[in-house]
Amino acid sequence: MKYVEEFRDAELAKGLSAAIKAEAEPERIYKFMEFCGGHTHALARYGVEDLLPNNVKMIHGPGCPVCVLPVGRVDEAVALATQHDVILCTYADLMRVPGTKYESLIKARSKGADVRMVYSTMDALKIAQDNPEREVVFFAIGFETTTPPTAVAIKQAQKLGLKNFSVYCNHVLTPAAMRAILGAHTPEGAPNVVLDGFVGPAHVSAVIGTQPYEEFTTDYKKPVVIAGFEPLDVMQSILQLIRQANDGRADVENEYARAVTPEGNVKAQALVDEVFEVRDEFSWRGLGSVPLSALKIRSEFSEFNAELRFRVEVPSPKENKLCECGPILRGEKNPVDCALFGTSCTPDNPMGACMVSSEGACAAHWTYGRFRTELELEESA
Amino acid sequence: MNAPQNPPQKPRGNKPGGRPLDLKNGRVDMSHGAGGRAMAQLIEDLFVGEFNNELLNREHDAAMFRLPPGRVVMSTDSFVISPLFFPGGNIGSLAVHGTVNDISMAGAKPYYLTAGFIIEEGFPLSDLAEIVKSMAEAAKEAGVSIVTGDTKVVERGHGDGIFINTAGVGVARDGIEICGDLAQPGDKILVNGTLGDHGVAVMSKRENLSFTTAIESDSQSLGDLVGAMIDAVPDIHVLRDPTRGGLAATLNEIAHQSGVGIELHESAIPVRPEVKSACELLGLDPLYVANEGKLIAICPAEKADALLAAMQAHPKGKDAAIVGEVLQDARCFVRMKTGLGGTRMVDWLAGEQLPRIC
Ligand code: SF4
Numbered sequence: 001m002k003y004v005e006e007f008r009d010a011e012l013a014k015g016l017s018a019a020i021k022a023e024a025e026p027e028r029i030y031k032f033m034e035f036c037g038g039h040t041h042a043l044a045r046y047g048v049e050d051l052l053p054n055n056v057k058m059i060h061g062p063g064c065p066v067c068v069l070p071v072g073r074v075d076e077a078v079a080l081a082t083q084h085d086v087i088l089c090t091y092a093d094l095m096r097v098p099g100t101k102y103e104s105l106i107k108a109r110s111k112g113a114d115v116r117m118v119y120s121t122m123d124a125l126k127i128a129q130d131n132p133e134r135e136v137v138f139f140a141i142g143f144e145t146t147t148p149p150t151a152v153a154i155k156q157a158q159k160l161g162l163k164n165f166s167v168y169c170n171h172v173l174t175p176a177a178m179r180a181i182l183g184a185h186t187p188e189g190a191p192n193v194v195l196d197g198f199v200g201p202a203h204v205s206a207v208i209g210t211q212p213y214e215e216f217t218t219d220y221k222k223p224v225v226i227a228g229f230e231p232l233d234v235m236q237s238i239l240q241l242i243r244q245a246n247d248g249r250a251d252v253e254n255e256y257a258r259a260v261t262p263e264g265n266v267k268a269q270a271l272v273d274e275v276f277e278v279r280d281e282f283s284w285r286g287l288g289s290v291p292l293s294a295l296k297i298r299s300e301f302s303e304f305n306a307e308l309r310f311r312v313e314v315p316s317p318k319e320n321k322l323c324e325c326g327p328i329l330r331g332e333k334n335p336v337d338c339a340l341f342g343t344s345c346t347p348d349n350p351m352g353a354c355m356v357s358s359e360g361a362c363a364a365h366w367t368y369g370r371f372r373t374e375l376e377l378e379e380s381a
Numbered sequence: 382m383n384a385p386q387n388p389p390q391k392p393r394g395n396k397p398g399g400r401p402l403d404l405k406n407g408r409v410d411m412s413h414g415a416g417g418r419a420m421a422q423l424i425e426d427l428f429v430g431e432f433n434n435e436l437l438n439r440e441h442d443a444a445m446f447r448l449p450p451g452r453v454v455m456s457t458d459s460f461v462i463s464p465l466f467f468p469g470g471n472i473g474s475l476a477v478h479g480t481v482n483d484i485s486m487a488g489a490k491p492y493y494l495t496a497g498f499i500i501e502e503g504f505p506l507s508d509l510a511e512i513v514k515s516m517a518e519a520a521k522e523a524g525v526s527i528v529t530g531d532t533k534v535v536e537r538g539h540g541d542g543i544f545i546n547t548a549g550v551g552v553a554r555d556g557i558e559i560c561g562d563l564a565q566p567g568d569k570i571l572v573n574g575t576l577g578d579h580g581v582a583v584m585s586k587r588e589n590l591s592f593t594t595a596i597e598s599d600s601q602s603l604g605d606l607v608g609a610m611i612d613a614v615p616d617i618h619v620l621r622d623p624t625r626g627g628l629a630a631t632l633n634e635i636a637h638q639s640g641v642g643i644e645l646h647e648s649a650i651p652v653r654p655e656v657k658s659a660c661e662l663l664g665l666d667p668l669y670v671a672n673e674g675k676l677i678a679i680c681p682a683e684k685a686d687a688l689l690a691a692m693q694a695h696p697k698g699k700d701a702a703i704v705g706e707v708l709q710d711a712r713c714f715v716r717m718k719t720g721l722g723g724t725r726m727v728d729w730l731a732g733e734q735l736p737r738i739c
Contacts, residue, residue, distance in 0.1 A: 008720055008721055010720055010722050013721045013722055014722060017722075030702055044725060045666070045719070045723045045725060046719045046720070046721040046723055046725070047717075047718075047719040047721065047722070047723020047725040049720065049723065050722070050725055051721070051722060133590075194681055233723050242555035248684050286398050293569060366728070367726060367728045368725040368726050368728070369725065369726065371712075371714045371716055371724070372724075
């Protein structure tokens with residue numbers, strides 16, 4: 001565990017916590033969004049919020065790919081697996097995500113569908129090679145981090161001349177979602193932005209670099225600090241965000257220089273460009289339709305595009321009206337503000353995006369932090 | 382305490398005969414479960430031969446025995462595991478350890494086990510022999526006898542190689558009161574060693590999870606350790622083996638049963654560095670990973686040091702540690718002071734713990 005323990009050191013955490021407390025101006029409230037579910041997880045799992053002063057609030061953003069996958073796409077995955085007799089391969093995270101009427105891939109499998117959990121796109125390719133008489137579909141999901149491996153799989157399938165392999169592409173783009181959050185308006189038309197800055201996603205930035213975040217510092221005047229996933233990384237980036245806010249600055253800073261460069265992984269970007277193009281729009285669970293926010297497979301690779309190969313039509317699903325995911329994902333509300341939180345909506349029975357995976361804002365608060373709300377209630381009583 | 386005298390062994394005659402079992406290349410077929418000669422031969426040559434004890438050798442459908450005075454404790458468990466063979470054990474030894482430990486966790490000494498096998502047609506006899514052999518060894522080590530059993534064969538495709546059910550009986554001395562609903566605010570919580578070894582060892586052998594680790598399963602019987610613990614501190618309130626769902630699930634169960642809260646100290650919880658790294662890689666939390674040779678003990682605070690010393694003096698408890706305490710909390714929350722200095726809930730798991738993608 002060398003190179004890991006030092007990012008979880010209690011003494012260093014104490015020092016950072018003291019610095020944050022010293023530099024955060026007591027009369028002001030700081031609201032920072034950690035975009036990525038990995039950061040939400042780190043904050044919750046290590047109890048980092050206990051080490052922050054009360055006026056520094058962390059807002060859990062939409063950066064968990066399974067959380068933001070709309071119900072309709074889950075329904076399509078289930079339909080593919082149950083109606084088309086394919087072998088449907090996907091990452092474990094997606095297996096439990098409920099679609100309409102709580103139908104998930106795990107439930108579909110229990111009813112006889114051939115759904116397989118894979119750990120890499122290469123596993124899916126291997127399954128296609130081993131089962132030439134069956135159609136194998138890889139249900140691809142994720143942000144910029146998981147896109148290059150999907151591109152590799154498609155290129156590899158082409159090279160191997162595989163006729164029974166295709167990809168159902170659900171890859172989404174980080175900057176587009178950040179833009180949607182910052183561009184939100186109140187019903188009266190005023191900008192609705194409550195954020196003072198972003199903790200930027202580490203793995204995504206390792207691929208796309210730091211440059212794509214420049215627009216948030218210029219167009220929206222919001223600082224972005226790209227941070228690693230260890231708790232001390234996140235604390236360090238919070239300190240840097242507080243300093244920027246205090247100075248009235250909005251810069252892209254890179255706390256995660258051990259893996260992120262300004263230009264990112266140029267080779268991976270080129271590969272992704274070769275295989276994918278941007279969709280005009282894509283629906284996000286909780287955020288609704290977001291323009292230019294997802295990728296589809298280019299026509300040169302149509303034969304590997306499951307969307308073209310299979311006709312799946314599912315009735316358009318409705319999300320629960322009481323669900324407050326949208327305002328939560330934009331940082332306007334907290335999980336406890338939702339009437340369904342912890343009553344009809346729990347991780348065992350999620351009603352909305354934020355409860356779906358452990359990295360969602362509601363699930364993280366329920367799983368790791370709900371004692372805190374109770375303590376606050378007790379203290380205020 | 383030894384079990385009272387059992388009847389003397391009966392002389393054996395009229396063997397089923399027929400072709401000897403081909404333990405090297407043979408496979409289980411439907412006839413091995415059909416009640417005829419082949420089944421009798423399988424039982425005689427393999428099960429009776431390996432488990433070899435006078436109760437079983439009488440080949441009656443039920444075992445008859447006396448037990449020492451005290452309260453009879455009974456438990457059963459079914460074992461389905463993939464892969465069947467893993468570093469540090471196999472489904473057979475696991476099936477013995479699991480039931481022996483369930484009985485031990487009531488503070489009882491286990492005496493007798495039953496074994497039921499559901500075998501899929503085509504299962505290699507050599508694998509079956511290895512499994513049965515390791516069951517016999519595990520039983521011997523735990524000081525229990527496998528005294529009756531059952532064999533069924535299901536058609537190919539209707540089972541996952543082999544399923545084993547074991548049931549067991551043991552006896553708890555009068556005066557010993559150990560149960561999941563007896564944790565008291567103020568009590569200390571101890572574990573006998575490193576957590577997550579079994580789960581990680583098994584996962585490392587699952588096909589398509591390609592990582593290598595030197596970790597072996599911790600599968601072992603805990604009866605002797607429990608005996609030493611009770612001798613040192615008869616006033617243990619709760620004993621439990623944190624198998625599926627790991628430490629986290631088991632402590633949540635105990636908190637609910639006892640109507641108390643629990644606070645853990647992350648830095649005191651023993652986890653091997655290799656297990657930590659594997660969990661890191663797979664996005665898992667060792668607190669939720671399965672164990673098969675570990676126990677949780679909850680005892681009054683003033684007895685905790687004595688209990689810790691007794692555990693550490695035993696080879697199966699040499700890495701024992703005090704990892705937390707019981708709190709008054711009607712909401713039955715299990716929380717943890719993290720190594721970083723914060724606090725978080727250690728909640729029930731929603732569904733199965735699955736590796737994360739990013
Ligand atoms: S508690 Fe459930 S329903 Fe409410 S906002 Fe969160 S995810 Fe949506």
